[in-house]
Amino acid sequence: MTERVAALPSGIDLCFETFGEPTDPTVLLVMGVGGPMGWWDTDLCRMIADRGYQVVRYDNRDTGRSTKLEGFEVSRVDVVRAWLGLGKAPYGLDALADDAFGLLDHLGVHRAHVVGVSMGGMIAQTMAIAHPERVASLVSMSSTTGRRRVGYQHASVLKPFLADEPMDRDAYVTRTIRGSALIGSPGFPTTEDVHRNRAEETYDRGWIRGGSLRHTLAVLTQPDRTRDLGDLTMPVAVVHGLRDPLVDKSGGRATAAAIPGAELLEIAGMGHDLPAPLWRTFVDVVARTAARAGDPPRS
Numbered sequence: 001m002t003e004r005v006a007a008l009p010s011g012i013d014l015c016f017e018t019f020g021e022p023t024d025p026t027v028l029l030v031m032g033v034g035g036p037m038g039w040w041d042t043d044l045c046r047m048i049a050d051r052g053y054q055v056v057r058y059d060n061r062d063t064g065r066s067t068k069l070e071g072f073e074v075s076r077v078d079v080v081r082a083w084l085g086l087g088k089a090p091y092g093l094d095a096l097a098d099d100a101f102g103l104l105d106h107l108g109v110h111r112a113h114v115v116g117v118s119m120g121g122m123i124a125q126t127m128a129i130a131h132p133e134r135v136a137s138l139v140s141m142s143s144t145t146g147r148r149r150v151g152y153q154h155a156s157v158l159k160p161f162l163a164d165e166p167m168d169r170d171a172y173v174t175r176t177i178r179g180s181a182l183i184g185s186p187g188f189p190t191t192e193d194v195h196r197n198r199a200e201e202t203y204d205r206g207w208i209r210g211g212s213l214r215h216t217l218a219v220l221t222q223p224d225r226t227r228d229l230g231d232l233t234m235p236v237a238v239v240h241g242l243r244d245p246l247v248d249k250s251g252g253r254a255t256a257a258a259i260p261g262a263e264l265l266e267i268a269g270m271g272h273d274l275p276a277p278l279w280r281t282f283v284d285v286v287a288r289t290a291a292r293a294g295d296p297p298r299s
Contacts, residue, residue, distance in 0.1 A: 118142050
């Protein structure tokens with residue numbers, strides 16, 4: 001397992017890693033706002049690979065060791081304006097979807113099983129709509145359709161996530177631990193040490209405030225995909241925690257309702273994270289959804 005860089009024709013460089021055999025069907029893992037590839041835990045990636053898949057995880061643009069678009073400065077005011085339906089984003093979910101397809105092209109993969117969480121689920125949905133022939137199956141986790149009346153944030157998490165504080169390493173780690181406790185899974189608690197280690201690794205791999213803000217603007221300015229989701233024909237599973245305060249469970253329900261034949265798995269006690277006790281459940285969902293597309297897991 002070695003980090004590599006894909007230089008895309010668009011000028012974006014994406015840092016990525018693979019697990020498993022390149023001859024196996026590919027599972028592409030897409031992360032959410034401000035999250036580098038390591039938020040897909042290495043052990044979780046290996047669990048998926050052990051089921052007979054090549055697993056690809058990567059840093060979205062503006063995260064980790066991928067290209068940072070620091071020439072496009074945004075502020076908290078821009079985020080508030082976007083929340084109100086005003087203003088524009090430096091790039092949208094379509095650009096992030098194009099990045100993902102560019103990475104698959106770099107790897108010589110025409111068709112992949114795409115799994116996305118939070119903003120990553122929105123990117124995965126966008127990929128499936130734009131090029132359904134390239135998405136063998138789709139798993140959308142902790143995400144929503146883009147319709148503003150569903151998948152909203154609960155008031156308890158808005159103020160901390162919009163706070164304008166100094167963000168050196170110590171401040172970032174402290175704020176991330178606090179935020180993780182707010183949005184994490186009450187039924188599957190994660191220790192503070194795990195949150196701290198992840199926050200330190202995220203910051204040290206190249207976290208920048210502007211990158212997270214640009215991701216947030218892409219989410220807030222996304223289109224309503226409900227109608228287009230109704231045209232999808234690949235196997236789809238939707239996973240959502242019933243205790244998710246960052247993307248309300250109505251977002252998962254609306255996603256599943258929009259897609260004919262989609263499986264909806266709601267998990268009691270799960271918030272807006274990927275807790276270790278649920279990894280086996282996540283792997284099983286990915287594997288059975290891929291099997292519906294003709295790529296059964298290894299026994």
